[in-house]
Amino acid sequence: MSLQSSNQENSGAEGRPVFVLEQVSKHFPRRNVHALDRVDLTMREGRFYSVIGSSGCGKSTLLKIMAGLQPPSSGSVMLEGKPVLGPRPDIGMMFQQATLLPWRTTLENVVLPIEIRDGKSAALAAHDKAQKLLKLVGLNGFESVYPSELSGGMAQRAAICRMLISEPSVLLLDEPFSALDELTREFMNMELQRICMERNATAFLVTHSIPEAVILSDNVFVMSSRPGRFVEEIVVNLPRPRTLSMLTSPEFGELVDRIRKNLDAQSFL
Amino acid sequence: MQALPSGAAHTVWTEKTSWIDSVPRAVSMTLLFVAFILFWTALTWSSVVSPIILPSPAEPLKQIIYVGHNLLIGDYMLTALYITLQEVFYSFLLALFLGFSLGILVGETIFGERAVMPYLVALDTMPKVAFAPIFIAWLGFGIESKVALATFIAAFPIIVGTAAGLHSADENSRMLFKTMGASRFQTLLKMKLPMGMPQFFTGLKIGTVGVMAGAITGEFLGGGKGFGELIRVASTNLNTARVFALIIFLSLIGLSLYLLVGWIQRKLIFWQKSGLLGDGF
Numbered sequence: 171m172s173l174q175s176s177n178q179e180n181s182g183a184e185g186r187p188v189f190v191l192e193q194v195s196k197h198f199p200r201r202n203v204h205a206l207d208r209v210d211l212t213m214r215e216g217r218f219y220s221v222i223g224s225s226g227c228g229k230s231t232l233l234k235i236m237a238g239l240q241p242p243s244s245g246s247v248m249l250e251g252k253p254v255l256g257p258r259p260d261i262g263m264m265f266q267q268a269t270l271l272p273w274r275t276t277l278e279n280v281v282l283p284i285e286i287r288d289g290k291s292a293a294l295a296a297h298d299k300a301q302k303l304l305k306l307v308g309l310n311g312f313e314s315v316y317p318s319e320l321s322g323g324m325a326q327r328a329a330i331c332r333m334l335i336s337e338p339s340v341l342l343l344d345e346p347f348s349a350l351d352e353l354t355r356e357f358m359n360m361e362l363q364r365i366c367m368e369r370n371a372t373a374f375l376v377t378h379s380i381p382e383a384v385i386l387s388d389n390v391f392v393m394s395s396r397p398g399r400f401v402e403e404i405v406v407n408l409p410r411p412r413t414l415s416m417l418t419s420p421e422f423g424e425l426v427d428r429i430r431k432n433l434d435a436q437s438f439l
Numbered sequence: 440m441q442a443l444p445s446g447a448a449h450t451v452w453t454e455k456t457s458w459i460d461s462v463p464r465a466v467s468m469t470l471l472f473v474a475f476i477l478f479w480t481a482l483t484w485s486s487v488v489s490p491i492i493l494p495s496p497a498e499p500l501k502q503i504i505y506v507g508h509n510l511l512i513g514d515y516m517l518t519a520l521y522i523t524l525q526e527v528f529y530s531f532l533l534a535l536f537l538g539f540s541l542g543i544l545v546g547e548t549i550f551g552e553r554a555v556m557p558y559l560v561a562l563d564t565m566p567k568v569a570f571a572p573i574f575i576a577w578l579g580f581g582i583e584s585k586v587a588l589a590t591f592i593a594a595f596p597i598i599v600g601t602a603a604g605l606h607s608a609d610e611n612s613r614m615l616f617k618t619m620g621a622s623r624f625q626t627l628l629k630m631k632l633p634m635g636m637p638q639f640f641t642g643l644k645i646g647t648v649g650v651m652a653g654a655i656t657g658e659f660l661g662g663g664k665g666f667g668e669l670i671r672v673a674s675t676n677l678n679t680a681r682v683f684a685l686i687i688f689l690s691l692i693g694l695s696l697y698l699l700v701g702w703i704q705r706k707l708i709f710w711q712k713s714g715l716l717g718d719g720f
Contacts (some may be wrong), residue, residue: 197446237618256620263618269611273633286621318710354603 184212184244188372189340194245196231205231207397213372220375220383221391228398229376236340264346268325270317277313280331303331310389323354341373384425385412392432402432494680502684523665526582526654530589533647538594542601563595571660580662589653593646600642604635638702647700651693
């Protein structure tokens, strides 16, 4: 199976490469599962990437390897020219759940990464910055509120701020809005796009929603399972900023169709 | 077909609740208490049981007043109470310290979980009261042997509560702390311990009850000059009413300690919604 890269000429060759994966494989010998098989990926500055695949296709393993939470069996993972050999402060991560600590206020939750890395006084000094981030996501006024009083969407906004406070060079998003209801989710996707554009962020999203992948991304990778590998790369050339009305445009529909066909083809093999 | 009745008579309905569920707590508690006393009185009046085995409710009441008076004027019962309070205080602190540190050892380290936990489980399943003679042989008839027994009984639920609390941290929170590059100590201090507080307090509350039981059992089995000894003497004299009165005062100590722990829990774990007994006590 070879990677069919379409629209090679405008697949985003411009931009500084930030995150480079070469021939990354992951094999779990105990279960004899090839979770990842020679995955290559180059992420360029300011671009948004998605990987889409059925459950258990290895996309979460890929994300964990990128985040330095798991070592690859072989291959190299380089971020900003340095190999990823464990969790790094220049990687920002977001999960399905907001995972805010219930005994900390929103502001205290946002500065948590600073507190862990540089101590309490540094966290205190970062309050201004956190305030600005909360304003960016529309949470101003909720600084001293405890997470139990935040809605699901608001909690994820706070989680975005917590991810951004340490100014990571790459954002890893593990189905960040899949626990939210459909309407909130679409809205949060637009918010995420705005935030990423504002900060020229380089992002990598794991999802199993095709429309979400298309509306957010510049490049979508379709992943097959067992062994997990990229079977197609689709370049989304819809203009930015994307809007929710694009969800019904013919170009959008064509891209969704193409990804779905790829998914169908390999999930029934 | 019949015409529908005019008006909205059959469109509004109310959920049926049993009348007993709508009685206020204070009223139902009082009613239950009165019923209990009446039953007790009936039992003693009908002479089914001898007054030595079960005195009429008035007798313990007299004894409660007698004991209360004795305590107030600072007579020998106050001295005994002071000794028991000391035992309870020291064993509570010791059990808290031991339970918490062993709980962290067992809950946080793989060595603790693999090597220490099996021994703790084995010890926990033993009838701990049977260790009283050993503690007396080691520590003598003073309060030390009582403190040892009470600590021994109370430490286990605290160990289990602490360890279970540390294990209660969810996968996402662990991953979050990993990605932030948190050290093991930071993860423990800033995430696992606060997250495990509810379980820790559940263990501590059970331990609190154990401290009382341990101190009194220690006095029963090892003599001494505490409140347990007063109970033993009263029961040897067939003064059952006095025994009841002394138990009432003991339970007041136990209850205050329990309430204190519950109060600290609510202050400390302000983010947790109170559960069973949370608002009642």
